[in-house]
Amino acid sequence: MDHQKPCSSNINCSQDAEVRKGPWTMEEDLILINYIANHGEGVWNSLAKSAGLKRTGKSCRLRWLNYLRPDVRRGNITPEEQLLIMELHAKWGNRWSKIAKHLPGRTDNEIKNYWRTRIQKHIKQAENFSGQSSEQSNIIDHHQQGCSSSQINNNYNNDAADNNAMDNYSPPSYSGNMETFQPPFPTESNDNIWSIDDLWSLQLLGGE
DNA sequence: AAGGTTTGCAACCGCATGAAA
DNA sequence: ATTTCATGCGGTTGCAAACCT
Numbered sequence: 748m749d750h751q752k753p754c755s756s757n758i759n760c761s762q763d764a765e766v767r768k769g770p771w772t773m774e775e776d777l778i779l780i781n782y783i784a785n786h787g788e789g790v791w792n793s794l795a796k797s798a799g800l801k802r803t804g805k806s807c808r809l810r811w812l813n814y815l816r817p818d819v820r821r822g823n824i825t826p827e828e829q830l831l832i833m834e835l836h837a838k839w840g841n842r843w844s845k846i847a848k849h850l851p852g853r854t855d856n857e858i859k860n861y862w863r864t865r866i867q868k869h870i871k872q873a874e875n876f877s878g879q880s881s882e883q884s885n886i887i888d889h890h891q892q893g894c895s896s897s898q899i900n901n902n903y904n905n906d907a908a909d910n911n912a913m914d915n916y917s918p919p920s921y922s923g924n925m926e927t928f929q930p931p932f933p934t935e936s937n938d939n940i941w942s943i944d945d946l947w948s949l950q951l952l953g954g955e
Numbered sequence: 956a957a958g959g960t961t962t963g964c965a966a967c968c969g970c971a972t973g974a975a976a
Numbered sequence: 977a978t979t980t981c982a983t984g985c986g987g988t989t990g991c992a993a994a995c996c997t
Contacts, residue, residue, distance in 0.1 A: 769990090770965070790982070808983075809966065844985060855985075856965080864963050961995070968988080976980080 767801040771810055775800060776946055779807060780815055813854045817947060820852030824861055832858055833866060 767775075782798035788811070791804030800807060813819070824832075828850055835846040843855035843862075850858065 768967075792982070803967095804982075805968095805984095806966075813965075841986065859986075860964055868962095957997105959995105959997080962993085963991105964993105965991095966989085969986100971985080972983085974980100974982085976978105 765801065766803060768806075771814075773946070775802070776810070776815060779811060780946055783811065783815075809856075813856045815946070818852055819854060821857070824853075828853070829866070832862065836862060836866075 778798050778800055782794065786794070786797070788794070791808045793804075795802050795804045795807045798807075802810075814821075831849060832846060835849060839845055841859075843859045847853050847855040847858050
């Protein structure tokens, strides 16, 4: 992604004085990192203002949580993580934030993207190959037809099953296909224009 | 090499929920 | 009890990069 292009997709460019949209620039990232390092997270709307960012609080929060946080891990979803994602998804459906809580350093957005771009696609391909098992195609259909999370919850389980369920849980629908499932590695996506490490070291150098 | 298509991901949007006033 | 505001969530979109013809 080209984070350097200030207004490439900025619909609000004309009224740019107010709210910026679109990709974050390195400068904005640095401002946000710096500000949070010095003042903590606080209320996002006022944080955005105080930091001098022409962004909504929502946008700042998202950028921080999904990208800038020091503990966020990006790229290289391990086979273990992948398996866990599949198990938890089979159990909870599209409850991405809930799934993300079981994968330290991973964000709901990343897991959601990963599911949609890799796993879902691969399951669909496998299904086309093997004439498909009924249970599995049900799950895929749910996502293709955009079923609501409440529907998913009815089909799978609810929060009560939360923590100890994993002990006696066996993945209902994917296990049969794990044989044919080729993890689409490498999933390296660290080739950002600049790395978060870079930003943090910049922050540490110039920070305060 | 050029143009078209597909893929992957960052970011936005709308809605739901909860806390504070 | 009601309203307002902030946050969190899931779905969706836009676009650059990668791939294909």
